[in-house]
Amino acid sequence: MDGVFAQLIVLGASGMLLTGLIVLWRRGVPAYITAYRWQSWLLSGLTAAVGYLGHEPQLYWIAALLFLLKGIALPLLMSATERRFGTHRELRPYVNTEVSLLIGGVLVLFAYVLTRPWMAVTELPTRGGLPIAMALLFISLFIIVSRKKAITQVIGFLMLENAVALLAVVGTYGVPLLVELGVFLDALMGFLVMQIFIYDIHETFETIDVEQLARLKH
């Protein structure tokens, strides 16, 4: 039974990685928001599953919180932002889609190679999720540096935060509730601050394309 659970957890982590890749593949902010929502739901389900597997009841609370905050509240806020600025037209990233996807594949490979020593020493049944969490981390960073719209970069940042949470859950069976709460609040504050930034960028430049920020130099 534990074997099945471990497989399910690795599968869920892979699903989260997949939502990261969907951001690289699709164009248009609504698809990104949907991907983020699914990713958060998966993360919440995973946290509950790890709580069951490791007999850690407090992970259930974290899972519920994750679901409410990242699965429902943040996507709703993002949709509101997206509606206000009407940015759902095609985004032109710095790197085209095919190359982005291939770079994503290389990043995943890199993550697997990087976590090899870690995998060798750990005996956790969820260790299959470690390289995947690391890969999601790299892919989120890549999303942040390769996309032009501020809102996409915010989604990249939120996915980065999800990746860190995933890493904590599969690598150590979760951190204490207090620390987790602090991280949540940080993420929420970060998101709100970024939203204000997006709003100001939009006010000043009439667009949220960050390339336009180069005009600040003149």
Added chain:
Amino acid sequence: MGEYVSVFVQTLLAVALAPALTGFICWLKARLQGRWGAPAWQPYFELRKLFAKELVVSQTASWLFQVAPFVAFGTSVVVASLVPLVFVPMASDRTGDLFAAVYLLLLGTFFLALAGLDTGSPFGGMGSSREMTVVALTEPTVALSVFALALTAGSTNFGEIALRTLAQPESVLGPAHVFGFTALFIVTLAETGRLPIDNPSTHLELTMIHEAMVLEYSGPYLALIEWASSLKLFIFLALAANLFVPWGIARTLAPLALLGGLAALVLKLLILAVAVAVLETRVAKLRLFRVPELLSASFVLALLAVMSTFFVR
């Protein structure tokens, strides 16, 4: 000896059932779109009609043009005899494995592309060029998603892979299986010329891929090509079903087990056919220049499948 007879019967069965599968997808698509649709056995009537027609061959065509339909049909039949459909392990497992099957199917495509170029008509050439572009992009994905399975089973043999999955049922939930299946499904759509890569029902010059390539064919040759392509779809779907979800497949040659295997195969094919029909109703054809994006996504999926088996053992 009994094994060889059963392989023969199984191959005949695949060849006989393949047009019905294509017909079923067409019928279901029609119903989903609110039309009556032709019955599922319509392709048989079409094959009979085409076989009865006169053969018209362009004067500029060489022997390649005449050989290609037979190569396409022949390779499909051979592959149908290599793939586990109703039972494992098969006698022919010793001669053919994943690589043989995949590359034999490609051989047929290759010859069709040559034939498309052969007559010198602009549409044929355009179709061949597009088909080769798509095939070149799907090729790595096929190989990789196959590797993912072969790495888990420790063998490229179809029977071994299916038996290994049966022995370790929890491995079906692993990323190798799920991603490998998704990648292979996307590739199946691309290789068999379905939406969103190619529209099987279009004859609009600008969007054709497979149809443009075989535009010069008529009569019995066209019938062979149509039959070969529906057989190809049948093989790909059966492969995806039996390698990734092998339950229900017969493991002995007892009549009851064989009957159960046949029922399981038909059920799995029906489920996959429904999936294809629903997908084709929901999505529009991709612009040709966006096809590489979809195919590179499937490539990355296959890469993930391989990595998750190769590094985590």
